[in-house]
Structures are given as C-alpha cells and as structure tokens.
Amino acid sequence: MCELLGLSCSDPSEIKLSFNEFCLRGGSTNIHKDGWGIGFYDNDDDGWRIFLDDKPAFSSKFAEVVKRHSIKSRIMISHIRRATVGALSISNNQPFMRFMWGRQWVFAHNGDLPLFSQDKFKHFNVIGQTDSEKVFCTILDYLWDKCPNGDCDYKQLTQYIEEASTNLSQYGVLNFLLSDGKFLFAHSHSSLYYTKWAYPAGQAGFPTPGISVDSPEVNQSMVEGIVVATLPLSTCAKWHKIGAKQVFAFEKGQALS
Amino acid sequence: MCELLGLSCSDPSEIKLSFNEFCLRGGSTNIHKDGWGIGFYDNDDDGWRIFLDDKPAFSSKFAEVVKRHSIKSRIMISHIRRATVGALSISNNQPFMRFMWGRQWVFAHNGDLPLFSQDKFKHFNVIGQTDSEKVFCTILDYLWDKCPNGDCDYKQLTQYIEEASTNLSQYGVLNFLLSDGKFLFAHSHSSLYYTKWAYPAGQAGFPTPGISVDSPEVNQSMVEGIVVATLPLSTCAKWHKIGAKQVFAFEKGQALS
Numbered sequence: 001m002c003e004l005l006g007l008s009c010s011d012p013s014e015i016k017l018s019f020n021e022f023c024l025r026g027g028s029t030n031i032h033k034d035g036w037g038i039g040f041y042d043n044d045d046d047g048w049r050i051f052l053d054d055k056p057a058f059s060s061k062f063a064e065v066v067k068r069h070s071i072k073s074r075i076m077i078s079h080i081r082r083a084t085v086g087a088l089s090i091s092n093n094q095p096f097m098r099f100m101w102g103r104q105w106v107f108a109h110n111g112d113l114p115l116f117s118q119d120k121f122k123h124f125n126v127i128g129q130t131d132s133e134k135v136f137c138t139i140l141d142y143l144w145d146k147c148p149n150g151d152c153d154y155k156q157l158t159q160y161i162e163e164a165s166t167n168l169s170q171y172g173v174l175n176f177l178l179s180d181g182k183f184l185f186a187h188s189h190s191s192l193y194y195t196k197w198a199y200p201a202g203q204a205g206f207p208t209p210g211i212s213v214d215s216p217e218v219n220q221s222m223v224e225g226i227v228v229a230t231l232p233l234s235t236c237a238k239w240h241k242i243g244a245k246q247v248f249a250f251e252k253g254q255a256l257s
Numbered sequence: 258m259c260e261l262l263g264l265s266c267s268d269p270s271e272i273k274l275s276f277n278e279f280c281l282r283g284g285s286t287n288i289h290k291d292g293w294g295i296g297f298y299d300n301d302d303d304g305w306r307i308f309l310d311d312k313p314a315f316s317s318k319f320a321e322v323v324k325r326h327s328i329k330s331r332i333m334i335s336h337i338r339r340a341t342v343g344a345l346s347i348s349n350n351q352p353f354m355r356f357m358w359g360r361q362w363v364f365a366h367n368g369d370l371p372l373f374s375q376d377k378f379k380h381f382n383v384i385g386q387t388d389s390e391k392v393f394c395t396i397l398d399y400l401w402d403k404c405p406n407g408d409c410d411y412k413q414l415t416q417y418i419e420e421a422s423t424n425l426s427q428y429g430v431l432n433f434l435l436s437d438g439k440f441l442f443a444h445s446h447s448s449l450y451y452t453k454w455a456y457p458a459g460q461a462g463f464p465t466p467g468i469s470v471d472s473p474e475v476n477q478s479m480v481e482g483i484v485v486a487t488l489p490l491s492t493c494a495k496w497h498k499i500g501a502k503q504v505f506a507f508e509k510g511q512a513l514s
Contacts, residue, residue: 047348047384052306065322091304091361098356099382104348125356127304 002094002110003032004192005078006177006228008184008250012042012072013225019078020067021233026057026080033058034083035093038066039106040073041181048104048181052093074252075184077177079108086129095177096136098124100143101150103180107136110230111173111189135174139164154183154249154256161185162247169245177228184250186228188242195237196255198224224253259351259367260289261449262335263434263485265441265507269299269329270482276335277324278490283314283337290315291340292350295323296363297330298438305361305438309350331509332441334434336365343386352434353393355381357400358407360437364393367487368430368446392431396421411440411506411513418442419504426502434485441507443485445499451512452494455481481510 005022007013019038027033036057039050053060057080079094086092095108100123109132116131123144124137142164147156161178165187168174175192178185186192228250232239242248249256262279264270276295284290293314296307310317314337336351343349352365357380366389373388380401381394399421404413418435422444425431432449435442443449485507489496499505506513 042347046346047309047350049309049347051308052304061322061326065318069318089303090299090306093304099384102382102384104384125359127356127359127361 002079002081002108003030003230004108004110004175004177004228005076005230005233006179006184006186007073007076007225008253009074009223009225010253011223012074013223014072018227018229018233022078022080022229023057023063023067026063028056028058032080032082034081034088036060036063036078036080037093037095037108038076038078039095039097040071041075041106041179042073046181048097048106050095050097050106052090054088054090054093075179075181077106077108077179077184079110084112085131089128091128092130092133094132096133098136098140100140101180103150105140105178105180107139107176107178108132109135110175110191113168113172113174116168116171131172135168135176138168139178154251157183158185158247158249158256161187165247166245175230182251183256184226184228186242186248186250188244188246190244191230192228192242193230193232193239194226194228194242194248194250194255195232195239196224196226196253197237198222198253226250226253226255259336259338259365260287260487261365261367261432261434261485262333262487262490263436263441263443264330264333264482265510266331266480266482267510268480269331270480271329275484275486275490279335279337279486280314280317280320280324283320285313285315289337289339291338291345293317293320293335293337294350294352294365295333295335296352296354297328298332298363298436299330303438305354305363307352307354307363309347311345311347311350332436332438334363334365334436334441336367341369342388346385348385349387349390351389353390355393355397357397358437360407362397362435362437364396364433364435365389366392367432367448370425370429370431373425373428388429392425392433395425396435411508414440415442415504415506418444422504423502432487439508440513441483441485443499443505443507445501445503445505447501448487449485449499450487450489450496451483451485451499451505451507452489452496453481453483453510453512454494455479455510483507483510483512
C-alpha cells in the first residue's frame with residue numbers, strides 16, 4: 001500500500017508544508033519507506049517535472065531539495081510507496097507519466113489489484129512490474145478509445161474515468177490521482193480526502209492545511225486551492241471524504257463535480 | 258544551439274566532475290543558459306530518472322544537488338539549452354523520454370532543423386514546440402516500423418538510426434545522443450567527441466576526464482567508461498571526434514562500432 005497527495009490551485013503555490021508532513025509518513029511516522037515521487041505542473045502549456053527516488057521520502061536528498069526550495073505549481077501529484085508488487089526500483093516508483101492527445105498524463109495509485117492480470121495495452125507500453133502502471137495504461141487506453149481526438153470536456157472525461165474505474169475496481173482496491181496538467185481527477189475506493197483553502201494573494205504564508213502561497217502578480221485577489229490526500233494531513237482544516245467509487249474533478253482550486 | 262553530454266560505463270559511476278565543467282557552459286563560461294536537463298539510468302531493468310529545469314545549469318538549485326550528491330549511473334544523457342525554437346519551458350527542455358518496446362528511450366539533440374515541418378507521428382505524441390522533440394519521435398517511429406517487435410540487435414539498431422538520421426540531416430544539423438538504458442547511440446553531424454577511461458575499481462577518484470568511480474563490489478577489476486560531449490571537456494584526456502553523419506554505439510564503457 002501507499003499514500004497519495006495531490007494539489008490543484010488557482011495560482012502557482014508552494015506545497016512545502018503539506019509535503020513535509022506527507023514525507024514523514026514515508027518511513028518515519030508511517031511505513032511507506034520504499035521510495036517516493038512527485039510531479040509538478042507549473043503553468044498552462046508547460047511540461048511536468050517529475051522526480052522519482054527509491055529511497056524513503058523522509059530521508060531522501062531530493063525530497064530535502066523539494067522541501068527546502070520554493071517550488072510552486074498549479075497542479076502536483078506525489079506518492080510515497082510501500083512495495084507490495086514489484087522490486088524497489090525507479091521504474092516501479094510513482095507518479096507514472098504517459099503522452100496522449102499532445103499532453104502529458106500523470107498518475108499515482110494506492111491499493112492492490114491482485115486479480116488484475118492484463119499486460120498488453122493498445123496504445124501504451126508498460127516498463128515496470130507494478131499493477132499500478134498497468135491500471136494507468138488501462139485507463140488511458142479506455143479514454144483514447146472513447147475519445148480518439150482528445151476533444152472531450154471534463155464531464156465526459158470524468159464519466160469515462162469512472163467507467164474505466166468501475167471495471168478495474170472488481171480486481172482490487174483503486175484509489176488514484178490522475179492529471180493532464182489542467183484537471184486533477186481523484187478516484188476513491190477506500191480512502192481519499194480533500195480540503196479547500198482560499199486567502200488573499202500576496203500573503204507570505206498560509207498556516208493550514210499547510211500550504212504557503214506567494215503570488216504578487218494577482219495581489220488583492222484570492223488564491224484558492226484543493227489538497228487531496230489518502231488521509232487528512234492536519235487536524236485544523238476540514239477534510240471531506242470522497243465517496244467510495246466516485247471520481248472528483250478539480251480545476252484551479254475548485255471542485256467541479 | 259545547445260550542448261550534449263553522455264556517459265556509458267561498465268559499473269555505476271559518478272558524473273560529478275564532468276558535469277561540473279559542463280554546467281559552467283550553461284550560462285557562465287558559455288551561452289547555453291536557457292535551461293538544462295539530465296537523465297540517469299542506474300541499473301539493468303530499472304527506470305530512467307530525469308530532472309528538467311528551465312533555469313541556467315550553472316546556477317540551478319537542482320544542478321547543485323546533482324553536483325553535490327553522489328549520483329551513480331551506468332548511462333547518463335545531459336543537455337544544456339540555448340533556445341532557438343520554442344519558449345523557455347519545461348516541455349522544451351531535454352532530454353526527452355518516450356516508451357517503446359517495454360523500454361524507456363531518452364534523447365537529447367544539438368542543432369537546428371529549420372526545414373523540418375513534420376508534426377504528426379505514427380506512434381508518438383509531441384508535447385513541446387522544439388524541432389528536437391519531433392526529430393526524436395521521427396527516429397522512434399522509424400525504429401518501430403523497422404522492428405515492430407523490438408527484437409533487433411545493436412547492429413540493426415545502429416543501421417536504422419543511421420538511415421533515419423540520413424533522411425533527417427537534409428533538414429538541418431543533427432548531433433544527438435539516444436539511449437534505451439542498454440546502449441548509448443551518438444550521431445554526429447558537426448561536433449561530437451568521445452573519450453575513454455579505465456582504471457582499477459575501488460579507487461576513490463579519477464582525475465581525468467573528470468569522473469570519479471567507486472565500485473567496491475567489483476574491486477580489483479577494471480571500471481571502464483566513455484564520455485561523449487559536444488566539445489572536449491578537458492585538455493588532459495584524448496578526445497576522438499566522431500565522424501560526420503556517423504552513428505556510434507556504446508555499451509558498458511565500450512565503443513561497439
């Protein structure tokens with residue numbers, strides 16, 4: 001099993017404090033010590049930056065850099081791993097990334113699907129040994145077939161992701177985060193929570209749920225954000241549980257569904 | 258224009274010193290200040306770790322981490338960018354990566370192809386605006402069509418890469434490094450050099466061409482490596498110029514062709 005952390009914001013925001021708490025679960029306060037990864041999507045029409053490490057998040061040199069430096073993004077997906085399927089190797093670390101419709105798709109999964117045995121995919125190649133990567137390729141194959149030109153809106157995307165997830169859920173547990181750099185989709189099976197925050201832009205720090213934002217270019221307006229996590233990361237914010245087998249879509253710090 | 262740096266070793270080796278010199282050209286001693294990237298392939302059957310940054314390499318926080326910490330790999334491809342085509346953004350930073358034959362392919366290119374206008378590819382999606390990414394997808398499309406099952410050996414691969422490169426070279430300048438995690442292929446058009454080193458494993462440092470290796474597990478045997486670069490990185494090592502429009506294949510620190 002693993003843990004997930006996701007972020008969707010109206011303006012590029014720091015994930016420092018949420019990420020600090022999350023990393024502690026990667027081998028210190030919890031058992032997810034078998035590697036970690038993070039993907040940042042900074043701006044529209046930009047690319048994802050992905051860092052993968054097979055060391056525990058709480059003591060990783062690269063996690064230290066992410067924590068220490070100000071990395072701002074509009075969308076972020078992170079994953080801490082407790083290996084159940086596949087060796088300790090970079091190819092089994094999440095988030096995974098693939099290319100579809102001229103965009104990069106990024107995915108992280110929590111849960112095991114012991115009954116899922118598919119290993120050939122129509123449009124995608126699998127590199128590592130995890131069922132999570134196969135689940136990702138299965139979902140993308142389904143989206144591609146449903147929408148060959150990539151011109152579907154978020155409602156259609158949400159519906160197709162839900163259909164693919166309903167089918168996959170019969171094989172095991174399927175909590176995941178998926179993003180194309182515009183939307184952040186979250187599917188809950190057993191445990192996924194989100195919290196919402198908003199405050200005036202330009203403020204130096206944000207105490208709960210542990211995110212600081214500094215966006216002087218939108219001074220006086222509000223910066224809004226959503227944090228999604230396997231388990232609540234703070235006691236002072238209100239965390240909403242995402243209903244079982246539901247797909248939520250977030251965009252620019254707003255829940256769309 | 259840009260600069261390239263590649264490494265192929267018999268055992269996981271540090272790129273620290275070569276990389277330090279290379280980074281200085283990324284905005285300090287040379288003009289390639291529009292971002293940089295690096296891909297490491299550590300072990301057989303593992304995955305690539307890729308770091309991309311749109312800041313100058315010589316002052317990048319992430320390049321600092323690569324320089325400061327001991328990151329060992331068998332194969333490495335790095336790129337410093339001087340933007341000629343495409344905005345300053347992560348999606349235009351190299352090395353690029355794609356999935357084919359159940360392996361990750363990593364590519365970095367130096368040169369402009371102003372006459373190359375292809376923007377649809379059979380098996381691959383382009384994300385950014387550079388001609389380099391299109392060149393990469395063109396080469397992989399060619400390899401895929403020539404060898405649908407991915408069962409060709411390095412000689413066939415070398416030949417197919419040479420064929421694709423001959424065709425592409427009519428559109429402009431094409432110096433590149435390409436790897437599937439096993440072989441490092443280098444195609445020279447105008448400027449690409451390599452140097453070879455070997456010394457007893459277990460030795461703490463290696464003064465020229467600026468690589469230190471520490472592989473106690475193969476103590477008493479020899480560690481061998483190849484460094485490929487757009488321009489020689491040291492005056493004390495002997496650098497061989499790769500002939501124009503030739504493809505060289507390297508594996509485990511040996512030139513195969």
